[in-house]
Amino acid sequence: EPSPKRGLKVTTASANVLIKGIANDISGIKEVSINSKIVYAQKSGDFWGEIPLTEGMNQVTITATDLVGNKGIQIFEVERMVAKPIIASTNEVIIPVSEKIGKNICLLIGAQNYSDVNIPSLSNPIADAVKLKMILKSTYNFSDENVIQLFNPGTDDVKRQLLELTNQLQPEDNLLIFYAGHGIWVEKEKKGYWLMTDAKRNDVNTWLPNKTVLDLVAKIPSRHTLLITDACFSGSVFKTRGLNDAAPKAIQEMEEKISRIAITSGNDTEVPDESVFMKYLIKALSTNKDKYLTAQKMFINQILEAVMTESKTEPRYGTLELAGHVGGDFIFIKK
Incomplete structure (x- = not known):
């Protein structure tokens, strides 16, 4: 002892x-x-x-x-x-103007209607993506021209768009990527995949490996990248599997340091089509009172226990399995 x-x-x-x-x-x-x-x-x-x-x-x-x-x-x-007078209001810290010059870019990927009859189509991915788009536009600093929609895309469509973002984003920009659709885990290979609408259930070559997604995301020169996935077996995107960092840092420090973070609806398990995770993600963003909301605070305070109480899935927060994370976090800034 x-x-x-x-x-x-x-x-x-x-x-x-x-x-x-x-x-x-x-x-x-x-x-x-x-x-x-x-x-x-x-x-x-x-x-x-x-x-x-x-x-x-x-x-x-x-x-x-x-x-x-x-x-x-x-x-x-x-x-x-x-407290010194840098505090604007309760739990609200002023970020210097120089830290706010970047754009907020959002890529919404919703895979819903599958061409292969062996892959069941889903009912909610596109509607969930639209809900997220509306709250980001109405409440946070995401302009309409910076929200990209890929609804019912093929595998090449997703790869092409991620490559385009590599050339479009600047080092001061922030990127939020949202994926809702089927995911699959191959135990023998220890690999996870996203299934776009042109995927064939019995042909792994038509699936989109998580590693390919992460390799493409790693090339995008954003300051902060947040990947939110609502798909089965999505836990394989993590480098770290939990909240293993030290005590929370000041908002300014998290804003300054590059981050590569993911929030997933589950770990290496199946998740339902009617998503409890999405319910609480949208609720968290809609009811937030803070001017500056970090992804980690949102996950801990408003998503994790609520989702686990209402469903059998355990959502995860962690560092993406790719180079570049140096300790920051994605920050949702209210208008």
């Missing part, structure tokens, strides 16, 4: 702090608490929870309990400073 450890000190101006970490034990982790409050923990050991802070020094005690009852304790301090 490890002894309590002390020594880390964190300083912040926020009234609340989100704490994340990983608890490991050979027997498995039963639960994790922060200041005696049970917080959410995944099977992988990743855990997170938000705690309030009073002004001055706050002691934070994290307790992990394994499956046989042993406890490990980590103690550290968080000092809440009096």
Whole structure:
């Protein structure tokens, strides 16, 4: 049983702090608490929870309990400073004008009507993509000319569009890619695929490998790239499988650093046509009150537990399996 450890000190101006970490034990982790409050923990050991802070020094005690009852304790301090006037309103941080000059580009891919009778057509991908388009245009800084629609595309259509984005985007631009449609996992190869509408169920050469998508996305010179997929077996796009980063960074720092992030409706499992994930994604973006909303905050606070409560799928957030991520995050900026 490890002894309590002390020594880390964190300083912040926020009234609340989100704490994340990983608890490991050979027997498995039963639960994790922060200041005696049970917080959410995944099977992988990743855990997170938000705690309030009073002004001055706050002691934070994290307790992990394994499956046989042993406890490990980590103690550290968080000092809440009096906020300086860079705060525009609650949880709202001003980003310098120089950080706002890039365009927000959105690529919507909806594969719904399949030509092969062995691949069942779907009912909702295009409607879901349109819902996302409407909220991005009406509430966030996505102009109509910067929203690209690929509805019922073939495999070559998707590859061609991703190649075009390589030439169209500049290093200060941000890119959101959304895919809804069929996905498939080949266990023998340990590979995941997207199925466009010209795919043949019995011909793997007509499928679009996740690796091909990621290779093409890696060439796009955007500052931030967020890939959102609502498809079966979509977890194979990740380099990291969970929330393994350190404590949340300031909005300015996340804006400045390049990011390559994905949010998926499930891991390596099937997901339903009528998507619970999409329901809560749209709800999160529609009801958001913050001027600046990071993809990670949206996922943790409004998507993860809501989806898992209502369905058998576990949505995922993590770093894309490609070069370029250096610690930033995609930020939705309200008009």
